[in-house]
Amino acid sequence: MSDERVKELLEELKDGVINYDEDRVIAAAKAVVEEGLDATNAVFHGLIPGMEEVGRLYEEQEYFVPELLMCADALYAGLDIMKPHMEKKDIGIAGVVVMGVVQGDVHDIGKNIVKMMFDVAGFQVFDLGRDVPLDKFVEEQLRTDSDLVCLSAMMTTTMVGMKDIIRKIKEKNPKCKIMIGGAPVSEEIAENFGADGYAKDASNALKDAINMLSTLRKLQEESA
Numbered sequence: 001m002s003d004e005r006v007k008e009l010l011e012e013l014k015d016g017v018i019n020y021d022e023d024r025v026i027a028a029a030k031a032v033v034e035e036g037l038d039a040t041n042a043v044f045h046g047l048i049p050g051m052e053e054v055g056r057l058y059e060e061q062e063y064f065v066p067e068l069l070m071c072a073d074a075l076y077a078g079l080d081i082m083k084p085h086m087e088k089k090d091i092g093i094a095g096v097v098v099m100g101v102v103q104g105d106v107h108d109i110g111k112n113i114v115k116m117m118f119d120v121a122g123f124q125v126f127d128l129g130r131d132v133p134l135d136k137f138v139e140e141q142l143r144t145d146s147d148l149v150c151l152s153a154m155m156t157t158t159m160v161g162m163k164d165i166i167r168k169i170k171e172k173n174p175k176c177k178i179m180i181g182g183a184p185v186s187e188e189i190a191e192n193f194g195a196d197g198y199a200k201d202a203s204n205a206l207k208d209a210i211n212m213l214s215t216l217r218k219l220q221e222e223s224a
């Protein structure tokens, strides 16, 4: 595919999300699949930059909640088409992860992008969805015996719930690693809440998860 065509499709995806034009996103996503453009590239350089621009428009009060919802629908329409075509990578680590957006918070786009990265890397992800009661994370970690729990929050009000979840999980299972993320979260907050890690975006989340799981596997081998 020519560089020009790649650029054109990425722009279509981005503009389609910004203009909440679901049909346009669907047409571009189908073209990505049919013409063989790398679907991961299309998601990360087309759909996500579109949603980032939507965030900016909301902050500038050009967009309001109804527009946000329509933009999110357009983004999800594109993801549904391209996700099955994202190439699986073999990273040689079979990680089990529990993931969700904390209670009171329905912002799930970021969490779903992180989940997608983990799926592609071959992790087994137990996705609890959004607005997840705090104790549900603790129960699911114990039920699945997951290596890692990923918590997402997009509001300063809901972010505080993470501290409670981290404390409860660590009490029951100190070996379980916990990573947190979302717009209001920072390295400092993660440290303060007692999390093992923080990542600012989905690719860093995967990198950090791989590092954490490699360390965990080494410790498990040593103690076996």
Ligand code: B12
Residues within 6 Å of the ligand: 048, 051, 052, 054, 055, 056, 058, 059, 065, 066, 068, 069, 072, 104, 105, 106, 107, 108, 109, 110, 111, 113, 114, 150, 151, 152, 153, 154, 155, 156, 157, 179, 180, 181, 182, 183, 184, 198, 199, 200, 201, 202, 203, 205
């Ligand atoms: C889209 C959106 C919505 C949509 C959400 C649709 C959906 N299905 O998700 C809707 C319209 C529902 C919505 C509602 C509301 N929203 Co809103 N929303 C946004 C917006 C514009 C974009 C968020 C987004 O999707 N970004 C794109 C994704 C790709 O990025 P991301 O979420 O940041 O995720 C990345 C990283 O953060 C990271 N990450 C995310 N999770 C995790 C987890 C882990 C473990 C790791 C490692 C990394 C990680 O990786 C992701 C991918 O790279 C933001 C503004 C912004 N700039 O963020 C406001 C924003 C989050 N919303 C806000 C508010 C206030 C609200 C409402 C209260 C508005 C209202 N008056 O009703 C409601 C709250 C509803 C609720 N109870 O949750 C505020 C929060 C303010 C605050 N600091 O508390 C923001 C910041 C806007 C603002 N500046 O005021 N919203």
